[in-house]
Amino acid sequence: MPSDAELLVVKDLTYSYLGRFPALDGVSMSVRRGEKVALLGANGCGKSTLLKVIDGLVFPDAGNYFAFGEEVTEDKLEDRQFNEGFRTRVGFIFQNSDAQVFSPTVREEIAFGPLNMAMDRRQVEARVADTLEMLGIAELADRAPYQLSGGQKKRVAIASVLVMNPEVLLFDEPTAALDPRSQQWLMELIVELSDAGKTIVLATHDLGTLDVLADRCVVFSERHQVVAEGPPNDILADRDLLLSVNLIHEHTHLHGDLAHHHVHEIGHHHEPEPLPDLAAERTAR
Amino acid sequence: MHIPDGYLSPETCGVFGAGMVPVFATAGKRVRRVVKSRYVPLLALAAAFSFLVMMLNVPIPDGTTAHAVGAVLIAVILGPEAAIIAISTALAIQALFFGDGGVLAYGANTFNMAFVMTMVGYFLVYKPLTRNVSLTSPRRAFAAALGGYVGLCAAAFCAAIEFGVQPELFKSASGAPLYAPYHLAQTIPAMMVAHLTVAGGVEFALTLGVILYLQRANLPVLRINHADASESDADLAKPPTRLKWWYALGPIAAIALITPLGLIYNSGAFGEDPARAKPVWHHVLFSGYDFSHDKHPAVGYIISAFVGAALIALVLFGLFGLSRLVQRRRPPAAQPAGPTTAGPTTLGPTMLAPTMLGPTTSTAALTADRPPPTTISPSRTPDWLIQSQVGMCPCGCIGKRQRGSYVQKTLSGGATLMRQAMFGEDVATGPGLLQRIDPRVKLLTMLSVLIGTALVRNIEVLLSLYAVTLVLAVASHLKLSFFVKRVWLFIPVFTGVVVLPATLNIVTAGHIVVPLGHWWFGHRIGMTSQGLHSAALIVSRVAVSISIVVLLTLTTPWAKLMAALRAIYVPRMFIQIMAMAYRYIFYLLGSVDDMYTARKSRMVGADTDVKAGRAFVAATAGALFGKAHTLSEEVYMAMVSRGYTGNAVSIDTFQVRALEAVWVAACAVTIAATVGIDRAIGR
Structure with a gap:
């Protein structure tokens, strides 16, 4: 029933943790092929959970999830062939890199996915080498992941997913806890991947990067429901909406003797300089 | 309780090693079937957790240490098979990487701490006590804690026996012990006292804390x-059977019946020689466990045992009753905390009132969602921080240092651990002879040399072997001072302190060469030549063994x-768990450090009673597990x-070249030469 262009479709998803703490309450949305979609919302609104559902890691209490025209269920993922097919096509970069890098060395970490896909050894080694080169972490190959810095761990985590060449890339809070340079690098990478035809879904509450990272935004309320959808500029312009979902807050400033209230938003206060240029470049392309 | 290499004869190690193989095989198979693949990371975490728990140790003077293990806790959470695997993993990491516990003695160590402890604690204590007990009942937590306590003591008892039989079974022609020098009469009390009190207490608190935490x-x-335990007491059709006092009679009677075993040793217990004793208390009921003037020693012994046990039982039941009274007074455990429950606790700042604290509004907000006193929530608001500024003594003279020292010790141990690991990786990837040898070959040859070392009975031969390890260290570009320090400062000095008493004539009979005076109830005391010889033998053997393991791991x-372990057919799952556990150790150490720092700031001036200290260990463990x-x-x-x-798959490939062939030949020659020369010298 989902149309061909709609790569991922979720319908009326309901999910709660331990059967008590709701995370998704009747969420419906879809992602088209080659699109960049941002899931927007305050902490704890359910966007990470939705990503986990999309990656087939947790399964909804109610509702359906279709990927590549087929419904994804726990039973179906038990099937070896379906599992392999689905896992190679969807990659997930977790917010906590510490959870994602668990192998004894960086090289093994990156080889983990392809090896699980029963890929030929020599091919795996070649791919791992390419990926290391591409992300500029070749010199880290024999280090243990726990010895790396936060930014390096993120690169390793991304490499470990990219090496499988997935069609869809899911990012959970991609720029969180990264220094400005790494943030910039990651944003450029995401744009590059999108240009290469990858479908991108990312969860974020970083409004400053939206115009670069997303073609479309899906806004979650703190009641775990989708409240709005649209292009980043429309969403960013709707102050009342952003206020209501707690993505921005009212702030009092003192300018000399004058006290004034204004809506405070992260992106507007320290927006990285090159961002608008990058966006302009892309639209020009 | 980690038995280092050199304490047990290779024969003993062989027996235990062989005995553990079917245990590992069965446990591994069952884990694969029962524990789903999704719990593999949890299993690795359990191993890491146990590793950290075992770092909280105190040395005891018979060659080993007392510490908690956590086996029963893991058994309760993941099942007994998983516990055996997890503890064995932790022990493997310690033996291979940190030189704690021997590589050859691995079989004996896993037998005690993984197998015996789990079996006794889980099947003999926890299971029978929790029949028909709901999942959230405090009784379940107490049963688990008791299981941990009993299991740990059983494990310690086994270790004591393993040590104690060494001097009986393996001695040189002149009668000097070749391996561990202490007799059963010395090892059993030494091990049991330490484990019945300190280590057992820690194990109890730890298990209790974690289970209570998980229940909430x-x-x-x-x-x-x-899977099928009912969630709360209300779900149970019939009320849970109360712990009947006569349940305890069975085990007590069983122990009493085997007490005549003590009569087998006619030499009398350590320091309990009646001829030397000058009793100050003459009103004993059964003097010397006897009342028929040695006509029927076994009967007298059994009756004494029963009477003694009855007395102890009376005391225990008294304590049990008291604890029940205390329990009844406590509010129901699982109730969520309302704003009003932030009542007076021993540690809470609420009694110290708003005048001392900051703005009252913020304090109220902070204390509002405070959990009840025994609940540990990782997201607990550090509301004591405000108060600690008031009570802070800048010179640190409050005198609370000792309370935290237990934890502090573990943390500084953790820091050392990390440094070692980091440094170790740097050297391990550097150039050098040993670094170039294929890890599989290296592992197998080092293991063979280790066995060869265990067979040596002459100090001279051991010293030349030690010289060989030094040469290898230099050839591998290890800094000699670091290598020597790593080996000697760490374990053998500790071993030296531990075997020192064994050189005295009160332990090892013989010719006194270093008289020390007349301390022992007017008897001469001094070091005997036999004692000194066996002490030197054991210290040098331990030093060589550790040098070999350190060479391998560095x-x-x-x-x-x-990867090398994988190549020599150690099961994949075991290695996967080990590799993950190793990583988690660092992660958890970081977490403990964070939590300790965060908590310490809240403990200023409030940390006055013993209970709080114990609670901290349990609480940290609980939160950490969460x-x-x-x-x-x-x-x-x-x-x-x-x-x-x-299924775990790996990318590693190996190659065997000429270098490996030469190395294998060299090792074979060395082993043959050492053992040959050793036997030729004799003794």
Whole structure:
């Protein structure tokens, strides 16, 4: 029933943790092929959970999830062939890199996915080498992941997913806890991947990067429901909406003797300089 | 309780090693079937957890240490098979990487701490006590804690026996012990006192803390191994059977009946020689465990045992009754805390009132969602921070240092651990002779040399072997001072202190060469030549053994070592768990450090009673387990996301070249030469 262009479709998803703490309450949305979609919302609104559902890691209490025209269920993922097919096509970069890098060395970490896909050894080694080169972490190959810095761990985590060449890339809070340079690098990478035809879904509450990272935004309320959808500029312009979902807050400033209230938003206060240029470049392309 | 190499004869190690193989095989098979692949990360975490728990140790003077293990705790959460695997993993990491516990003695160590402890604590104590007990009942937590206590003591008892039989079974022609020098009469009391009191107490508190925490904060974790236990008391059709006092009679009677075993040793217990004793208390009931003037020693012994046990039982039941009274007064455990429950606790700042604290509004907000006193929530607001500024003494003269020292010790141990690991990796990837040898070959040859060392009975031969390890260290570009320090400062000095008493004539009979005076009830005391000889023998053997293991681990990156283990047919699952556990150790150490720092700031001026100190260990452990579980879920998801379905695959490849062939030949010659020369010299 989902149309061909709609790569991922979720319908009326309901999910709660331990059967008590709701995370998704009747969420419906879809992602088209080659699109960049941002899931927007305050902490704890359910966007990470939705990503986990999309990656087939947790399964909804109610509702359906279709990927590549087929419904994804726990039973179906038990099937070896379906599992392999689905896992190679969807990659997930977790917010906590510490959870994602668990192998004894960086090289093994990156080889983990392809090896699980029963890929030929020599091919795996070649791919791992390419990926290391591409992300500029070749010199880290024999280090243990726990010895790396936060930014390096993120690169390793991304490499470990990219090496499988997935069609869809899911990012959970991609720029969180990264220094400005790494943030910039990651944003450029995401744009590059999108240009290469990858479908991108990312969860974020970083409004400053939206115009670069997303073609479309899906806004979650703190009641775990989708409240709005649209292009980043429309969403960013709707102050009342952003206020209501707690993505921005009212702030009092003192300018000399004058006290004034204004809506405070992260992106507007320290927006990285090159961002608008990058966006302009892309639209020009 | 870690038995180092050199304390047990190779024969003993062989017996235990061989005995543990079917145990590992069965446990591994059952884990594969019972514990789903999704719990593999949790299993690794359990191993890491146990590793950390075992770092809290105190040395006891018979060659080993007392510490908690956590085996029964893991058995309760993940099942007994998983506990055996997890503890064995932790022990393997310690033996291979940190020189704690021997490589050859691995079989004996796993037998005591993984197998005996789990079996006794889980099947003999926990299971019978929790029949028909709901999952959230405090009785379940207490049963688990008791299981941990009993299991640990049983494990310690086994270790004591293993040590104690060494001087009986393996001695030189002149009668000097070749391996551990202490007799059963010395090892059993030494081990049991330490474990019945300190280590057992820690184990009890730890198990109790974690289970109570899970009951409140994370019930699904407890469900893993208790799929059909009812959730609360209300679900139970009939009320849970009360712990009947006569249940205790069985085990007590069994122990009493085997007491005549003590009569087998006619030499009398350590320091209990009646001829030398000058009793000050003459009103004993059964003097010397006897009342028929030695006509029927066995009968007298048994009756004494029963009377003694009855007396102890009376005291215990008294304590049990008291604890029940205390329990009844406590509010129901699982109730969520309302704003009003932030009442007076021993540690709470609420009694110290708003005048001392900051703005009252913020304080109220902070204390409002405070959990009840015994609940540990990782997200607990540090509301004491405000108060601690008031009470802070800048010179640190409050005198609370000792209370934290237990924890402090572990933390500084953790820091050392990290440094070692970091430095170790640097050297291991550097150039050098040993670094160039294939890890598989290195592992197997080093193991053979280790066995060869255990067979040596002459100090001269051991010293030349030690010289060989020094040469190897230099050839591998290890800094000699670092290598020597690493070996001697760490373990053998400790061993030296431990074997020192064995040189005295009160332990090892013989010719006194270093008289020390007349301290022992007017008897001459001094070091005997036999005692000194066996002490030197054991110290040098331990030093060589540790040198060999340190050489192996310092010149092999952790990942390569894992791969080598895989190459010699150690099961995949075991290695996967070990590799993950190793990583988690660092993660958990970081967490403990954070939590300790965060908590310490809240403990200023409030840390006055012993209970609070004990509570901290239990509470930290509980919170840590919660954190660790969250992480393990995430790791599992990350693995599944990349196609993991329960089979671990690796990319490693090995090559065997001429260098390896030469190395193997050299090792074979060395072993043959040492053992040959050793036997030729005789003694």
